Each structure stands twice: as structure tokens, then as C-alpha cells.
Amino acid sequence: MSLTLNHTVWATATVLLGTFLLACEPDAHSFSQTATDNSMSEQEVPYYYLELSVLDARTVTTVNGVGVDESDGRTSASFNSPMNALLIGTENTVTVTVRPTMVAAGDPPKSGKLADADSVRSSTVEEAKVTAKIKKITSGTVTPESGTTLVEKSLQEVVEKREEALRKQFLEKLEEAPPEEKKALADQEEELTSVEFPIEMELTFDSEDVPSFRDRFMEAPVIEDTSALKDFAMYARDLLDKKKIKEFFSPFSSKYEIYRTAYPSRRKEDRFEWFRKMMEEHVYPKGILIDFEREDIELRRWAGGRVWEINVDRGEGVSDEFILTGPGEKGRAFMDIFVGKVDGELKVVR
Incomplete structure (x- = not known):
């Protein structure tokens, strides 16, 4: 799954790719420049945030069926993510699926790196610590620390x-x-x-005071033809290889319409010019890892098959984001791609 587990990579990539990184608002933890910019400016609409903290557990988190985060929980992990671009008006559902992770043997377990451990084992339900909050920010400067908690749930409570x-x-x-x-x-x-893994934590809330994207994530056509998804991925790879930035940007129009609607402060920006500059000045100089073939494409089904995540199997130890650069001075830049059908055509929607 392309939801990166590396916090350093997230910080670097967020700076480099901004809104384009809205692979899952965030992944663990790439949320976009949309989020970053708005955290330092006056908001125009209410913002709905997901806050999650994880330790000694492995989690996968979805918002209305679309993946937004994956964490191995070996060290304390937390993030704040705006969710406006995934909301559906009523009965929004955040689901955190909790499974064991590997911890250094001991009682209590020693969290963190396992390389120095004499032995390792799976964490237990009693040891796992997970807390999720839904927060709403209605006025003032938007920061992850501000706002009112609408729903909060802990693994222990569940x-x-x-x-x-x-x-x-x-x-x-x-x-x-x-x-x-x-x-x-x-x-x-x-x-x-006894309660055993996996355990699902579910949080529900309404968001009728902001735009709904139910048509994109809950009512969109189910995509059954996975070969067409791989065709799309290879076409995108070839455009990247030939540095045809304008053509590569085109399938993202639906995604940007969603974000321009969800975050009004983005409406006046020329997103193509911003994207072109990021690609030419920060991404291509690092070297994009596009040496992959059709058989290396991996697909992950979300939202009942209405949204598909496109990843690349580059071998053990290498991230699987669709776009991944060489390490560079400040680490790698990456971009996830989530595809859905819009007006009968495959488009990037996340």
C-alpha cells in the first residue's frame, strides 16, 4: 500500500509536492499543501480534521471507504489530516482497523527499532494504544490544535x-x-x-455545512476492468518518462475540482503552473523511478471498487508510491494516485 510509513519522507514530500500529495489526506503522513497552507491562513469554510495516534499496533484508516493512513505503530505515530475533500454530507464514517505489530520482546514491550532487539513478538490487544478524534474548526486560524472535538474513541474503549x-x-x-x-x-x-485482532474502531459524524462528494466516492460507478487501470498507469508512466507535464496533469482535473470546492482558498491558484514548477525544479532533478513494467503495477480496491489506488512493486525496501524519486538532499518526493470514473473516463480523484 502506498500510504507511506516514513515521517521524514512525508515532511520532505509535503514541501515538494504540496496538493499533489493528497494521496489520502494524508497518508501516514503525507497530507497536502492544501492542508499545510490552510493551517497558516484564515479559513473560509468549516474544516473537519482527523487526528490519530498509534503505538504498538498496526492500523489502516479509511474515510468513507477510501484509505487515508497506514501505520506500523512500532514508534509513536500521530497525524492531523483535513478531510473536507472526502466528506459526503451525512453519516461520514472513519474506520480504523487495528492489528498487531512487531515489538521487541519484554514486559512491557520495547517500542521502536527492532534491529537491536534480542527477540521480537507480536503486540497484544492489551498493549496496543490507538486513539482517534474527529475535530471541527469553524473560525480563526486553522491549526491541528484548534477546533472542537465532535467524536473521540480509543481502542481501550472499543x-x-x-x-x-x-x-x-x-x-x-x-x-x-x-x-x-x-x-x-x-x-x-x-x-x-476475549477480544482478538483485528479490531475495528468506527467514528461517524455529519458535515452538512460543507460540500459533499458523495457522487465521487459513494455513488460513482464500480470499476471492474482492472486492465484499464493498468493501461492508465502505463500511459501515465510514459508521459512522465517523456516529461510531458501538461498531458500528465490533464487526468488530475477532477481531483483539483474536488479540492478547489473543498478548500475555497485554492480557487484562485493556477495549479498547472504550480505543478509544472514543482516537477521541473524539485521532482525531475531528483530522478523519477519509472523503470517498471505492467506486471509491476499493483492495484488496491477502495470504496467498494469505486476508487482504486495504483502502486508499483519496486522490490523489498523500496516504497510503492506511483511516483517516487531518488533520495536527493532532503529525502525522496512521492505521489500516490487514486483513480475513479468521472463522466465515463478514468480520472485521478485522490
Whole structure:
């Protein structure tokens, strides 16, 4: 999955690619210059933010079915991400799926790098720490620290409620069991009342005071022809190779219309000129890693198949973002591509 886990890469790439990095607003943690710029300016519409903190757990987070973050949780990870460009008006749903990660053996486990550990193991439900918040910022300068918390949920809270429900079910089953089965059933109490990974944390909220993009993410056509997605990816690769920036920029028109609507302060900008300058001055000089073939293209399904993430398998230890540069002086720049159908054509929508 192209949701990068490297915070240093995120910081560098955010500076270099700005809004184009809105692969998932953010990934772990590339959110765009749209977010960065607006965090230092007066807002024109309410902003809805997702705040997530993760430790000793591996998480995948979606907003209305579209991936926005992936974290391995080996070190304390957190991010603040504006969500306006993914909102659908009512019953917005943020889902955080929690699984174990690898930790250095010990009690408690030693979080962080595992290279120096004598042995490693999977983290437990009790050790995992995940908190998610939905915040709304309605006035003043937009910063991740400002705003009102609409919904907040912790993994511990979810686990406790599920344990309570499982115990209730167990006691009812035990009461209804024939006398000759009660002892055997009682011996399974711990097994039947324990919460195991994976665990889903779900937060819902409404956003009727900002534009809705339900038609792009919930009501768009389902894409079944994955070969067309690979055709799209190879076409984009060839344009990058030939440095045809204007042609490469064209499929992003739908994405930019979404962001211009979601973030009004972006409407006056000439996004192509900004993009051309970033590509010519910051991306191409680093060297784009485009030495891949059709069989290296990897596709990830989101939003019930209405949105597809296009990644590249470059081998172990190399990030899989569709656009990835050489390391350069300040690290790599990268860009994710999420594609959907708009007016019958494949377009970049995230």
C-alpha cells in the first residue's frame, strides 16, 4: 500500500509536492499543501480534521471507504489530516482497523527499532494504544490544535465494550446449556470472552455545512476492468518518462475540482503552473523511478471498487508510491494516485 510509513519522507514530500500529495489526506503522513497552507491562513469554510495516534499496533484508516493512513505503530505515530475533500454530507464514517505489530520482546514491550532487539513478538490487544478524534474548526486560524472535538474513541474503549458484549453472550449461552455441557462450556470462558485482532474502531459524524462528494466516492460507478487501470498507469508512466507535464496533469482535473470546492482558498491558484514548477525544479532533478513494467503495477480496491489506488512493486525496501524519486538532499518526493470514473473516463480523484 502506498500510504507511506516514513515521517521524514512525508515532511520532505509535503514541501515538494504540496496538493499533489493528497494521496489520502494524508497518508501516514503525507497530507497536502492544501492542508499545510490552510493551517497558516484564515479559513473560509468549516474544516473537519482527523487526528490519530498509534503505538504498538498496526492500523489502516479509511474515510468513507477510501484509505487515508497506514501505520506500523512500532514508534509513536500521530497525524492531523483535513478531510473536507472526502466528506459526503451525512453519516461520514472513519474506520480504523487495528492489528498487531512487531515489538521487541519484554514486559512491557520495547517500542521502536527492532534491529537491536534480542527477540521480537507480536503486540497484544492489551498493549496496543490507538486513539482517534474527529475535530471541527469553524473560525480563526486553522491549526491541528484548534477546533472542537465532535467524536473521540480509543481502542481501550472499543475493547471494553466488546468484552462486555461477549461476556453477556457467554453467560446467556451458559445459562441455556444442558447441565452435562455446562462445565465444558465454563472451561472456555476466557477463550469465548476475549477480544482478538483485528479490531475495528468506527467514528461517524455529519458535515452538512460543507460540500459533499458523495457522487465521487459513494455513488460513482464500480470499476471492474482492472486492465484499464493498468493501461492508465502505463500511459501515465510514459508521459512522465517523456516529461510531458501538461498531458500528465490533464487526468488530475477532477481531483483539483474536488479540492478547489473543498478548500475555497485554492480557487484562485493556477495549479498547472504550480505543478509544472514543482516537477521541473524539485521532482525531475531528483530522478523519477519509472523503470517498471505492467506486471509491476499493483492495484488496491477502495470504496467498494469505486476508487482504486495504483502502486508499483519496486522490490523489498523500496516504497510503492506511483511516483517516487531518488533520495536527493532532503529525502525522496512521492505521489500516490487514486483513480475513479468521472463522466465515463478514468480520472485521478485522490
